[in-house]
Amino acid sequence: MHEWALAEAVIKTALNVMNKEGGKKIVELNLVIGELQTIDMDAFTFAINELIKGTAMDGAKINYEFEKPVFKCLNCGYEWSIESLDKLLNEDEIEAIHFIPELSHVFVKCPKCGSPDFEVIKGRGVYIKSIKIQE
Amino acid sequence: MHEWALAEAVIKTALNVMNKEGGKKIVELNLVIGELQTIDMDAFTFAINELIKGTAMDGAKINYEFEKPVFKCLNCGYEWSIESLDKLLNEDEIEAIHFIPELSHVFVKCPKCGSPDFEVIKGRGVYIKSIKIQE
């Protein structure tokens, strides 16, 4: 359940943005969930829903968009995506990446040249795509 | 005159691309010149024109687009641009950056918070924007 910590981060950031822009209420929040981090969505949405209670985000529409991880090898230039981590990695490896997505460099290799020197160009983790604020 | 070395790099890269795509001739080359590197354009265009003689780029139209350097501070988020390095830096500093643009981190500071921890988001140095190849 470190999903709670990620949810806290999202909500704190959204409320900061609202305050900075002088808004009163957040009506919509669009989140992108990068699947490299294999977030437990039950735990995450539970946390989000608990944490917004009584805040200026209470009642906001929250949309989740999922993104498959896409990698680009810096050694050979190859670009690839992973449909499902389960087939490639064991449980401990997936858990390590769950906490620190950069540890994918320890466990994932470029399928073409074997290098761990790649960029995660999409689907790393959670980020906020946009926020709709009521003045 | 290390501009010659940069021109060689540009031409070798363009010819590589042409060969990879199975082309016969390069008819147009669009270059972006980031002004942080204060390239001596006389020396650079002289080198380009000398180096293309007798190659599959001979006679190509070469367009130069200039880009002012734009920085974004990672410490405070401020974004700024520099119109002319001359007013900000001395000759030695400009020369260091001429060779290694990353040395801007040694000599330039965020005008808002004083941090050297910024990104050069535009105008670093030379890159190839596009190439027109004849089959």
Next chain:
Amino acid sequence: MDPRLAIISERLSRVKRVIAVASGKGGVGKSVISTGLALILALKKKYKCGLLDLDFHGPSCHIILGVDKLDIVEEKGIIPPVINGIRFMSIIQFAEDKPVALRGRDISNAIIELLAITRWGDLDYLIIDMPPGMGDEALDTIRLMRNKEFLVITTPSKLSIGVVEKLISFLRSVNADIIGIIENMALSETSIVKEFSSRIGVRYLGKINYDPGLERCLGSVDCLMSTKFIENLQEILENI
């Protein structure tokens, strides 16, 4: 928008002092000193103390503490496991003994993630074992942590002092607090570090002699606590 940056200050809000043990130079004793400091503060002075090993390429604190595996405890985030009274976080908790070859961008991202999800709770001290260099780890420590202070380590060698002078000049340029300089691994009598400190105007905190008995105590805290090394370090601690 990165949601992680905003939460970091909250995660560190109940940490009274953040001390980054740094040098610029490698192999000067940052890891033994930061681990030793955390042990003295926790075991002898009974402070609430955390230790964060930020050297992802060359993590060492766990070897000094004699730990080779750390369990992950999750409770609305990650709760640092308590090792010899110290709340300890290291990349080995996640990567175990595997090599972690990361570019700076990934190191920075991993640090941000770690700081965003770790619940240190109430701490009197958080000691950070810094890697050598003035790269992403140093820049992110400066950028992301409010109350940080730098404790600078050097040996009496020209090569170390050359690099440390650069680190100090950099830390000053970003207005970072510098507690002072510790001289480590003094093998012969020289005053080169003392003179250097007074020339650049940073407090000289004291000297730790080269201790031939340190090596065999690495990995055993009881043994470590009885070394001359810890004795020297504890004397210096009175100045910090």
Next chain:
Amino acid sequence: MDPRLAIISERLSRVKRVIAVASGKGGVGKSVISTGLALILALKKKYKCGLLDLDFHGPSCHIILGVDKLDIVEEKGIIPPVINGIRFMSIIQFAEDKPVALRGRDISNAIIELLAITRWGDLDYLIIDMPPGMGDEALDTIRLMRNKEFLVITTPSKLSIGVVEKLISFLRSVNADIIGIIENMALSETSIVKEFSSRIGVRYLGKINYDPGLERCLGSVDCLMSTKFIENLQEILENI
């Protein structure tokens, strides 16, 4: 499209051997050994030798060589200045004594730029003094240089061996050539590095003793060439 990557292999095309002196661990003697190697190869063996200090945060080779300013010679690129018979490149040529605090992304960019514009010419050896870690410098050396071989340095300490084991496991995972391991700064008799080398199956190249006379010779090449340190290193060189 970055025009610099394609030219790098051409710039190194007349370099016979590229030897990266690496460790993962800091302070084990990478800089004194790489500089010493370059000096022996150039002055004693009369080879054409280059030395590239890739430790931008903690450049040291110039201090060992006793150089504090390097002129920039341009001729269709940058021609490395010749210092004691060695073609020498270091970030201090451009930054002088100022601190160069760079994130990994910028280090990588600076390395690419340097390799793209430097005309090494004909060389028998290019020795690279690597920084500690397994970051952008190591990854770019692997990615950008064709014929590189790694020469790995460790001290007999558990802390150094722990990090070096990770480096070697990483180098193997990317199929990099490893020449072997040099043990440095042996103060007492132990066979820990020899045993480590045979356990992981890397050649043990030999041992350099801790030389109390080295420090005062840093900065003077004549003095340096007469040290026990150089004597030990030269014996090892016969194995490389």
